[in-house]
Amino acid sequence: MQSLGVLEISRRDLLVASAATVTVASTASLSHSQTNAPAAPQSTKTSFTVNGERRELQLDNRTTLLDALREHLHLTGTKKGCDHGQCGACTVLVEGRRVNACLTLAVMHEGESITTIEGLGQPGNLHPMQAAFVEHDGFQCGYCTPGQICSSVAMLEEIKANTPSHVTGDLLARAEVTPAEIRERMSGNICRCGAYSNIVDAITEVAGRKV
Amino acid sequence: MRAFSYERASTIEAAAKAAAGTDGAKFIAGGTNLLDLMKLEIETPTHLIDVNRLGLDRIEPTPDGGLRIGALVRNTDLAADGRIRRDYALLARALLAGASGQLRNRATTAGNLLQRTRCPYFYDTNQPCNKRQPGSGCAALGGFSRQLAVVGVSDACIANHPSDMAVAMRALDAIVETVRSDGTTRSIPIADLHRLPGDTPHIEHVLERGELITAVVLPKPVGGKHIYRKVRDRASYAFALVSIAAVVMQDGTGRVAAGGIAPKPWRDEAAERGLPNGAKAVTAKLLANAHPTEQNAFKLALVERTLSAVLAEARG
Ligand SMILES: Cc1cc2nc3c(=O)[nH]c(=O)nc-3n(C[C@H](O)[C@H](O)[C@H](O)COP(=O)(O)OP(=O)(O)OC[C@H]3O[C@@H](n4cnc5c(N)ncnc54)[C@H](O)[C@@H]3O)c2cc1C
Ligand code: SF4
Ligand code: FES
Ligand code: FES
Numbered sequence: 231m232q233s234l235g236v237l238e239i240s241r242r243d244l245l246v247a248s249a250a251t252v253t254v255a256s257t258a259s260l261s262h263s264q265t266n267a268p269a270a271p272q273s274t275k276t277s278f279t280v281n282g283e284r285r286e287l288q289l290d291n292r293t294t295l296l297d298a299l300r301e302h303l304h305l306t307g308t309k310k311g312c313d314h315g316q317c318g319a320c321t322v323l324v325e326g327r328r329v330n331a332c333l334t335l336a337v338m339h340e341g342e343s344i345t346t347i348e349g350l351g352q353p354g355n356l357h358p359m360q361a362a363f364v365e366h367d368g369f370q371c372g373y374c375t376p377g378q379i380c381s382s383v384a385m386l387e388e389i390k391a392n393t394p395s396h397v398t399g400d401l402l403a404r405a406e407v408t409p410a411e412i413r414e415r416m417s418g419n420i421c422r423c424g425a426y427s428n429i430v431d432a433i434t435e436v437a438g439r440k441v
Numbered sequence: 442m443r444a445f446s447y448e449r450a451s452t453i454e455a456a457a458k459a460a461a462g463t464d465g466a467k468f469i470a471g472g473t474n475l476l477d478l479m480k481l482e483i484e485t486p487t488h489l490i491d492v493n494r495l496g497l498d499r500i501e502p503t504p505d506g507g508l509r510i511g512a513l514v515r516n517t518d519l520a521a522d523g524r525i526r527r528d529y530a531l532l533a534r535a536l537l538a539g540a541s542g543q544l545r546n547r548a549t550t551a552g553n554l555l556q557r558t559r560c561p562y563f564y565d566t567n568q569p570c571n572k573r574q575p576g577s578g579c580a581a582l583g584g585f586s587r588q589l590a591v592v593g594v595s596d597a598c599i600a601n602h603p604s605d606m607a608v609a610m611r612a613l614d615a616i617v618e619t620v621r622s623d624g625t626t627r628s629i630p631i632a633d634l635h636r637l638p639g640d641t642p643h644i645e646h647v648l649e650r651g652e653l654i655t656a657v658v659l660p661k662p663v664g665g666k667h668i669y670r671k672v673r674d675r676a677s678y679a680f681a682l683v684s685i686a687a688v689v690m691q692d693g694t695g696r697v698a699a700g701g702i703a704p705k706p707w708r709d710e711a712a713e714r715g716l717p718n719g720a721k722a723v724t725a726k727l728l729a730n731a732h733p734t735e736q737n738a739f740k741l742a743l744v745e746r747t748l749s750a751v752l753a754e755a756r757g
Contacts, residue, residue: 270446270488291447291489294476314477315544327517327546333473334547337447338491385542393521396537396677401526417677418541 274337280305281349289336296320296331299346307347307376311420318419321377322346328384330418347376350383359383362432370423378419382433385415389437407437442479449491453620453655456490461622461651463488468653470513471547473540474556481566483573497655500524506661509618512551512654516606517542519550529659531667531686535609538671541678551654554607554617554634555646558600558704559680560589571597572642582734588682591733591740593703598642599734602635602705603680609669611706612686612698616658622651628658635705645704665690666755670747671700683743689755693717697748699727702740720749 277286280303287302296313299305299322311319313332320331323345351357359379362368369375389405397414398405405411412430421429445465450456460466465487469475478484497511500522508524519525520536540548562568562580569578581589581599590601610631617629635646648654665688673679684700695716698708712726724745731741 270448272444272446274447291445292442313480315473318541318543321543328543329547330473330543333471333476333544335447335469335472335476335489338469338472338493340449381543388517388542391521393517394526394533394537395542396534398537401530401533414677415542418543 276337276340278336278339278341279343281345287336291335291337293336294332295322295324295329295334295336295339295344298336299331299344305346305348308380309373309376311373311377316420317374317377318381319374319377321381321419323380323384326384326387328381345380347380350379357383359432359436362436363429366428366432366435367425368429368432369421369425374419374421374423374425378416378421378429381416381419382412382429382436385412386433386437388415407434409434412437443482443485443487445486446488447491448488449494451494453495453497453653454624456492456495457620457622457624457651457653459488459490459651460653461649463490466490466651468492470549470552471515471544472552473544473548474552478557481564483564483566492653503658508659510550510657510659512656513549516540516545516548516550516553520545528662529609529613529667531612531669531688532606532609532659534667534669535605535671535684535686538669538681538684539605550606550657553604554610554631554654554657555648556604557645559603560600561585563600572600572638572645575641575643585736586734587736588680588701589734589737590703591731591737592707592728593637593705594732595638595640595642597640598638598704599732600638600642600704601701602703603701604706605669605671605681605684605700607631607635608684608698608700608706609686610657610659611708612688612696613663614660616660617654618656618658619648619652619654621649626655631657631706632708638704642704663688663696665695668751668754670751670754672743672747683740683747685744685747685751687748687751687755689716689752695755697723697727699744699748702728702744716752720745720752724748 273288273290275288299308308322309319311317315330315333321328322331325342351360359382389407392405394401395411395414397410409430412433467486469489469491497513499511501509503509516536520533526533560581562570563573568580571579579598589599615631617634620626668687671681671684673681681701686698689695697713698706709727712723715722728741
């Protein structure tokens with residue numbers, strides 16, 4: 231039994247390693263021959279729209295939306311912090327809604343529309359939220375910033391759509407933009423540098439213009 | 442993460458059938474719990490059945506005045522629904538106290554119910570854990586158990602259920618509707634959905650292989666004041682140490698369920714009959730068979746104080 235266990239571990243490691251180094255097609259056939267997995271493909275052709283452009287990828291099913299964006303489409307603005315839904319660095323917009331790209335599979339987004347920080351604005355053509363973060367010093371190292379900006383843009387839309395939050399006093403009243411609401415609604419974006427108060431200022435300014 | 446094949450189910454029946462007929466198959470909804478665990482190889486499905494496009498994302502009135510919540514309704518949308526905010530504020534409050542805006546946008550009703558424990562040793566694959574690896578032991582018993590359960594536990598496992606939403610649903614007497622692989626349906630009172638660990642902590646609920654949750658039904662509104670109070674280590678984006686979901690009527694009677702303290706939402710209908718007499722007696726009965734560890738015994742007092750605060754708030 232002992233040796234069987236070791237054998238299984240080495241098979242698995244081989245699989246993990248092979249996924250990283252060999253082509254998708256041979257990964258699929260290798261895994262079929264070496265495990266008892268059902269004879270179904272382990273990669274899938276997936277197409278979605280990213281920042282307005284239609285993209286088609288043949289992806290190992292394990293590829294998260296985050297890895298598809300960064301490693302396959304080379305949109306490295308979206309960051310990987312924890313890879314477990316705990317920091318918000320990977321926040322992107324799917325069909326206009328903010329999500330953690332690390333906790334969703336790319337194949338699950340067939341046909342959907344994704345917006346990353348690169349799609350919100352570019353140098354010389356900044357989104358108002360990007361400009362406000364610069365103006366208010368809403369970052370230090372900048373690692374959390376793309377996630378903070380994507381999150382805050384969608385967060386203001388959620389308030390506009392009258393989505394309540396944990397700190398909303400009256401569930402039947404209209405949702406408002408207050409510093410307390412912004413802090414609560416942005417709690418899924420951790421900033422290790424602690425730029426929080428300037429981030430709240432930046433968002434408040436944009437909200438004043440828009441909401 | 443281990444390799445797996447993937448299919449997007451197009452009908453409810455096909456999803457249930459595929460799940461029962463394929464070795465190692467699992468449903469994936471929001472993926473916010475399952476993928477987290479797959480990355481750590483705590484969950485190792487060989488086939489994923491994506492149930493996101495089954496049309497189970499609606500909230501509809503039932504003939505007897507309640508609401509049927511589709512299994513795939515996102516936590517954000519459920520909390521924002523006007524009927525939920527007006528008639529089942531307890532549920533909206535519990536949802537909004539959980540996770541983050543991004544996570545709630547993906548997390549689904551069914552996935553939230555079936556999310557697995559956050560016991561630190563369940564997550565650490567170098568540690569013995571009867572839930573993750575039956576028979577290997579329980580590292581939490583002599584370890585860092587501050588967050589874990591105090592009631593409903595066993596010598597094999599003291600994990601707690603992490604959901605906020607489920608605690609409110611328990612207080613609201615929700616019914617879980619499912620479809621089995623042979624096409625038959627059943628309705629499971631939420632009180633009966635989760636199992637206590639006993640000596641099989643790896644078996645967490647009563648669903649059969651391939652059984653798909655299709656909806657959660659809320660009976661017609663009961664009125665009263667709805668209060669969800671969550672006590673945690675930071676003010677947002679943290680799991681509950683203790684939570685209290687209460688519906689309190691004008692005359693002081695009502696319902697109480699507690700979260701963070703047990704392997705499932707914890708409610709005792711006999712205990713809550715004492716509500717008009719205050720928190721102390723209710724808590725004593727609710728926690729009568731508690732087996733806390735040295736590290737989490739503080740939860741016993743915390744339940745009473747939280748309930749006491751909730752009752753004070755209800756009185757206005
Ligand atoms: C950082 C972080 C913080 C969090 N904080 C909180 C918190 O404070 N409070 C809280 O309550 N939760 C919290 N959560 C947990 C979150 O609520 C759950 O991850 C989420 O609700 C799971 O839903 P899902 O749709 O993503 O489930 P999935 O991950 O897709 O699925 C979970 C399980 O349910 C099964 N399943 C899914 N749908 C069905 C169905 N229709 N029928 C049968 N089985 C099904 C899957 O097979 C899987 O086993 C947190 C999560 C993270 C990552
Ligand atoms: S409490 Fe349960 S989940 Fe935690 S280590 Fe023990 S057996 Fe595992
Ligand atoms: S990288 Fe996705 S939440 Fe941290
Ligand atoms: S600016 Fe450094 S983590 Fe936020």
